[in-house]
Amino acid sequence: MSMALYAASQRSSSTEAGRVTRHSFSFGPHYDPANLGFGPLVxxxxxxxxxxxxRPAGYPEHPHSELEIVTWVLEGALVHTDSAGARHVVAAGRAQVLSAGAGIRHSEVADPASGRCRFVQAWLTPSEPGGAPSYVLGDAPAPATDLVEVVGGTGLPIGTRGARLLVARLRPGRAVALPDDPRQHVFAATGAADLEGVALRAGDAVRLDGEGGRMVTATEETELLVWSFGDRRPGLG
Structure with a gap:
């Protein structure tokens, strides 16, 4: 059983014209062999x-394969286009899941009409490799006072067995119980919160292994993103 805090100040970052990206794990030139992922979350x-x-701000067309790519927009809107023919505007309050399968190309750029765009994107390894790529976009339940399933479970489908993304928007003083799953990645996207004595500021994350059911209490207006993994079988890491 373990609980590890990863402060925002520990995260590497990449800067391109019109884009700043902060990485929670080893990524691209920011190679860290001790931080390659957390279970299926890479x-x-x-x-x-x-x-x-x-120029368009974001990511021009590029390839992916063997990944489940989940995007949660916090602010503004993101324009998604892919080689399978999908083109959608993903605004705040909507989530998308792109299953890359054996291979797909896509682009993601800010919608100029919506101004500045902030989004969190997670990549997960699929439970079954290969297959045809797929895309799903949906309106997420309003994550007002409790954690709600956005992806996995009753949310959008994902090809990583046992993976769920839960989101909550909490007022100061509101407490929520984390899922009773063996592995969780808890990210404070905005605001501040307390995880049973561990202070979380915006951009901080806690990784829990064997620590399900803990309580998180918002100390400011907070948007909390929780990846929860309930599958204990070998291969989760």
Missing amino acids: CHNDDLLDPSGS
């Missing part, structure tokens, strides 16, 4: 896009 990026420049 990427957890926090992107801020400024569409005021002369």
Whole structure:
């Protein structure tokens, strides 16, 4: 059983024209062999896009394979286009899951009409490799006073067995119980909270292994993102 705090100040970052990305795990040139992932979660990026420049802000078309790619928009709107023919505007309060399967190309750029865009994107390893790529977009339940399933469970389908993304928007003083699952990644996207004596500020994360059921109490207006993994079988890491 373990609980480890990863402060925002410990995260590496990448900067391109119109984009700043903060990485929770080893990513691209920011290689860290001690921080390659957490169970099936191999990427957890926090992107801020400024569409005021002369070029689209974000990620031009690029390939992926063998990944489940989950995007949660916190602010503004993101335009998703992929080689399977999908093109959607993903606004705050909507979630998308792109199953890359054997291979797909896609682009993600800020919608200029919506101004600045901030989104958190997670990459997970699929339970079954290969197959045809797929895409699903949905309106998430309003995560007002408790954790609600956005992806996995009763939320959007994902090809990683036992994985769930839960989100809550909490007022100061509101407490929620984390799922009773063996492994969880708890991220304070905004605000501040207390996880049974561990202070979380915006951008901080806690990784729990064998520590399900703990309580999180908001100390400011807080948006909390929790990846919970309930599958104990070998291969979760």
